[in-house]
Amino acid sequence: MTNAVRNRVVIPAGVDSDTTKPMIINGDMQISQRSVSTASITGDGFHCIDRMKLDLSDNGTWTNTQSTDVPANTGFEHSLKMDCTSADGSLAAGSYHLWRYIFEAQDIKTLKKGTANAEYLTVAFYIKSNKTGTFTVEILDEEGDDRNISQTFTIDSADTWEKKVLSFVGDTSAAPTYDNTKGISINIWMTGGSTFTGGTLQTAWGAKTNNERADTSVNIADSTDNEYYITGLQAEVGYFNASTIPEFQFESRIDNLRRCQRYFHIGVGLDGNTTGFANGSFRTNATAQILHQFPVSMRTEPTATQIATDNIIAHDTADGNNINVDSIQSILFNCENNIVVQYTLEGTSATAGDGCYVYPTGSTPGIKFEAEL
Numbered sequence: 119m120t121n122a123v124r125n126r127v128v129i130p131a132g133v134d135s136d137t138t139k140p141m142i143i144n145g146d147m148q149i150s151q152r153s154v155s156t157a158s159i160t161g162d163g164f165h166c167i168d169r170m171k172l173d174l175s176d177n178g179t180w181t182n183t184q185s186t187d188v189p190a191n192t193g194f195e196h197s198l199k200m201d202c203t204s205a206d207g208s209l210a211a212g213s214y215h216l217w218r219y220i221f222e223a224q225d226i227k228t229l230k231k232g233t234a235n236a237e238y239l240t241v242a243f244y245i246k247s248n249k250t251g252t253f254t255v256e257i258l259d260e261e262g263d264d265r266n267i268s269q270t271f272t273i274d275s276a277d278t279w280e281k282k283v284l285s286f287v288g289d290t291s292a293a294p295t296y297d298n299t300k301g302i303s304i305n306i307w308m309t310g311g312s313t314f315t316g317g318t319l320q321t322a323w324g325a326k327t328n329n330e331r332a333d334t335s336v337n338i339a340d341s342t343d344n345e346y347y348i349t350g351l352q353a354e355v356g357y358f359n360a361s362t363i364p365e366f367q368f369e370s371r372i373d374n375l376r377r378c379q380r381y382f383h384i385g386v387g388l389d390g391n392t393t394g395f396a397n398g399s400f401r402t403n404a405t406a407q408i409l410h411q412f413p414v415s416m417r418t419e420p421t422a423t424q425i426a427t428d429n430i431i432a433h434d435t436a437d438g439n440n441i442n443v444d445s446i447q448s449i450l451f452n453c454e455n456n457i458v459v460q461y462t463l464e465g466t467s468a469t470a471g472d473g474c475y476v477y478p479t480g481s482t483p484g485i486k487f488e489a490e491l
Contacts, residue, residue: 140367141226142219142304143377144169145243145351147196150184151375151384152486157181157203164490167198168378169219170351171490176213177309178339179204187347189244189279193368197244197349200308206339213311215338219351220260220491222417223294223301228355231302232293238357240285241304242366247346248276251336254307254319257286258326260300260491265292266326268319270333281350283360289323298417300491304353307332308346309339376414383420385410385485395484397475398458400468406432406443406461407450408476412487419452420487422459430484432463436472441465443476446485457487 149168156165159180162173166182174180185199198217206213230236241255250273259265267289271282294301307314310332317329338344350366358364369377385395398408423446424430430443442464451458461476468474478484 141353178206215309236288254332256305417489420489
């Protein structure tokens, strides 16, 4: 079966309405809102490249970078790079190291999961590493976290970009609830201890058994010389191989960014931008209520986090007084592209009822909003 029709996905307001957007957002690794480089990584999280989540435990210390090392003549400008900075030569049973791309359930409708007509899902990407050997791609049912299917791939030549294409048969069981929660994930396993690799790899859809999830011959953290790169992560509905897989579908930077901002958004001006990045008023002499407007609707009500201590100023537009923000107290209201955040101020010198705006004190962004899966 071959299906060259691209998946139709939910496009946030404010983004080009073309419905043939790629299934995977930011597969070319061009958007990196959080940072272009994050060091001393030892655990799970969204560290650098938007939409790419690292799951990591007991497998060394790493630096994650948005790199410009890319496969030649492909159109890519960036890749996800991981560099081992502290080795762990002993692979524990519970060690794991994998990258995850998680789909919203409403974005996988064309897979027809849970029906007799369930479609193949083909995953493709470029990878480069000094470590050769066997690795794994797993498709995991995230809604129930109870079904999966896996395939191995090999890195054949050290320090050489290689393209991998893997097709997975459709899952005729477990139809998802098509909403804004987790649907399925693509998991690229770079290392797994015996807890995840001790059994026989599950190459057909079935109940998830942890020790059948991955089959990796490599401890990717066994030397500080180790590094790897990934780019061009692509998903297509239908069965494809290396000869028939459609070309990677690039998006404009602004469309790519807007789709990423459904899940993560930085509400800032930078470098002392005293025109402010959000407006509101002083609710009391010690609090301010600020309206933040998003470029797109976020997936769900986000969490709001002040990025650094004493990095936001609340400016009184009536008397010119500047007051440091102490913390984010709560989200008071959330509707589509707007959210009202209550800030706690340092001291009690504000004038209740006066208008104000907030801005960061320097080059560190002020506030981040997260609605990741």
